[in-house]
Amino acid sequence: MxxxxxxxxxxxxxxxxxxxxxxxxxxxxxxxxxxxxxxNELKQAVGEIPPRTLAQRLVELEEAGVLVRQVIDAxxxxxxxxxxxxxxxxxxxxxxVVRYAxx
Amino acid sequence: MxxxxxxxxxxxxxxxxxxxxxxxxxxxxxxxxxxxxxxNELKQAVGEIPPRTLAQRLVELEEAGVLVRQVIDAxxxxxxxxxxxxxxxxxxxxxxVVRYAxx
DNA sequence: AATACCGGTACCCTTTTTGTAGTTAGTACT
DNA sequence: AGTACTAACTACAAAAAGGGTACCGGTATT
Numbered sequence: 618m619x620x621x622x623x624x625x626x627x628x629x630x631x632x633x634x635x636x637x638x639x640x641x642x643x644x645x646x647x648x649x650x651x652x653x654x655x656x657n658e659l660k661q662a663v664g665e666i667p668p669r670t671l672a673q674r675l676v677e678l679e680e681a682g683v684l685v686r687q688v689i690d691a692x693x694x695x696x697x698x699x700x701x702x703x704x705x706x707x708x709x710x711x712x713x714v715v716r717y718a719x720x
Numbered sequence: 721m722x723x724x725x726x727x728x729x730x731x732x733x734x735x736x737x738x739x740x741x742x743x744x745x746x747x748x749x750x751x752x753x754x755x756x757x758x759x760n761e762l763k764q765a766v767g768e769i770p771p772r773t774l775a776q777r778l779v780e781l782e783e784a785g786v787l788v789r790q791v792i793d794a795x796x797x798x799x800x801x802x803x804x805x806x807x808x809x810x811x812x813x814x815x816x817v818v819r820y821a822x823x
Numbered sequence: 824a825a826t827a828c829c830g831g832t833a834c835c836c837t838t839t840t841t842g843t844a845g846t847t848a849g850t851a852c853t
Numbered sequence: 854a855g856t857a858c859t860a861a862c863t864a865c866a867a868a869a870a871g872g873g874t875a876c877c878g879g880t881a882t883t
Contacts, residue, residue: 759862760860
């Protein structure tokens, strides 16, 4: 098909979308934005997310450099997740979602 | 769990996220932003999306009031999809994704 | 001794997405 | 007349993602 007006979606947009286009990701970023949270705190904030899915998302977001996982050596040991600088940049997208949602 | 610092994610944010958190949605909005496009033009712009999935997304986005579907009575008849006002508001989120992706 | 917190995993089932093909109706070409 | 092409989808089976519930091993509280 000859198509003058439809450019292909840029690869870097597809890559960023790949992160956001998975269920619960936006909620997880929303919840993380006020500081470090632990697994069960995220679970509570996000709502009905199954723990398996939350664990999956956290691995993906960590691999993408958006979150860091930090084990705190206490009894019982805790794990905290916080946004990286990159995560704070991605959070600007979530801010845009919030503005859209509020209108 | 008592959790002072983790507020639940607001319902309206969950609802907006529900649209974006499905595969290809961001690409479809990106492609739609420059004007009306037809089914096969969207398909080409988005890339490897299966036509069935594109058709599904278009129905969802139309139901959400983000896109309008317009049948053009020509031979062969065409169908155009364009953003509504609401769609243009949602496109601000996609703009934020592009800014994130470009950095 | 029993219960609860902690960060997950295991299991099994349903929903979503994918890949490939085909359909319908109307032109256009040979 | 027959073949091919276009546009906008739809059909079907299979694979991937997501969901609900239960449970683990270790520590701490009651």
